[in-house]
Amino acid sequence: MLSWAANRLTEAGIENARCEAEYIFAAGKEISRNQVLAKLSRPVDILSEELFRKNIEKRGQRIPFGYIFNRANFMGYDLKVTGDTLIPRPETEILVEEAAKYLKSKEGNLKVLDIGTGSGNIAIAIAKFTSAQITATDISARALKVASENSGMQNADVRIEFIQSNLYKSLTADYLNYFDLIISNPPYVNLKEYAKIQPEVKKEPKNALVASGKGLGVIKKILTGAGNFLKERGIIFMEIGYNQRKDVEKFITEKVKFTEIEFIKDYEKIDRILKLTL
Numbered sequence: 436m437l438s439w440a441a442n443r444l445t446e447a448g449i450e451n452a453r454c455e456a457e458y459i460f461a462a463g464k465e466i467s468r469n470q471v472l473a474k475l476s477r478p479v480d481i482l483s484e485e486l487f488r489k490n491i492e493k494r495g496q497r498i499p500f501g502y503i504f505n506r507a508n509f510m511g512y513d514l515k516v517t518g519d520t521l522i523p524r525p526e527t528e529i530l531v532e533e534a535a536k537y538l539k540s541k542e543g544n545l546k547v548l549d550i551g552t553g554s555g556n557i558a559i560a561i562a563k564f565t566s567a568q569i570t571a572t573d574i575s576a577r578a579l580k581v582a583s584e585n586s587g588m589q590n591a592d593v594r595i596e597f598i599q600s601n602l603y604k605s606l607t608a609d610y611l612n613y614f615d616l617i618i619s620n621p622p623y624v625n626l627k628e629y630a631k632i633q634p635e636v637k638k639e640p641k642n643a644l645v646a647s648g649k650g651l652g653v654i655k656k657i658l659t660g661a662g663n664f665l666k667e668r669g670i671i672f673m674e675i676g677y678n679q680r681k682d683v684e685k686f687i688t689e690k691v692k693f694t695e696i697e698f699i700k701d702y703e704k705i706d707r708i709l710k711l712t713l
């Protein structure tokens with residue numbers, strides 16, 4: 436069965452096909468891959484086999500693993516993901532680590548705004564790692580439904596409020612100069628790059644990935660509006676695209692007023708996190 440699956444996935448252009456097949460079998464049975472490997476000579480019951488073949492067919496259509504099983508792990512927390520939410524990426528964990536480090540260094544009842552919350556991964560991790568109160572927004576009502584479910588499952592409800600909003604548009608006057616920190620992993624892929632992106636990523640919501648104007652459209656709007664919602668000396672942590680540092684830096688220097696600007700590198704030594712102080 437695993438050999439058949441590995442061939443099917445290889446034909447579909449998937450690398451490490453055998454390994455993926457083992458993970459897919461394990462996930463279907465809700466056991467670990469190691470447990471699968473330890474029991475390779477055991478017979479498989481018919482229901483497990485049917486489910487496995489169905490899941491391999493889905494993966495063969497380049498549906499990401501996370502969407503086949505509707506789950507993802509972010510910073511050690513299991514989250515539900517659906518076709519309405521992005522599947523959280525490892526580099527976003529650096530974004531959260533940096534923001535959490537900052538929040539832990541401050542005292543008081545800190546307020547955080549998470550723009551474009553998607554599955555709620557960032558808001559939930561911040562709630563778990565710090566004592567901040569979080570407002571999480573997204574333009575997508577469907578994504579917010581998943582985020583709110585995840586927040587409930589992780590017992591983070593009391594610390595996170597969800598608001599459907601196109602960036603800052605639905606934030607009332609109560610939120611003016613209210614936040615200590617704004618965090619965001621916004622859409623930042625440009626249309627040219629999107630056209631060449633791998634099939635799995637095309638299964639994710641396009642509006643979670645793509646932004647206008649060299650992919651900088653949403654980033655610029657977030658930076659432009661931030662001053663109204665941040666407190667004095669408030670801070671922004673934002674993920675950016677692998678090649679966007681120069682353009683982002685230029686925009687900030689010319690168009691928005693911040694006192695300190697810093698870029699933090701990801702695991703591949705790419706400037707990935709923008710840290711800005713008002």
Ligand SMILES: C[S@@+](CC[C@H](N)C(=O)[O-])C[C@H]1O[C@@H](n2cnc3c(N)ncnc32)[C@H](O)[C@@H]1O
Binds near residue numbers: 521573622642
């Ligand atoms: C790159 S995804 C990030 C999702 C999640 N925070 C994560 O890190 O995996 C960007 C999110 O921004 C949302 N979004 C896109 N345009 C938006 C807008 N104008 N206002 C608010 N949210 C927006 C998308 O629906 C999507 O959930």
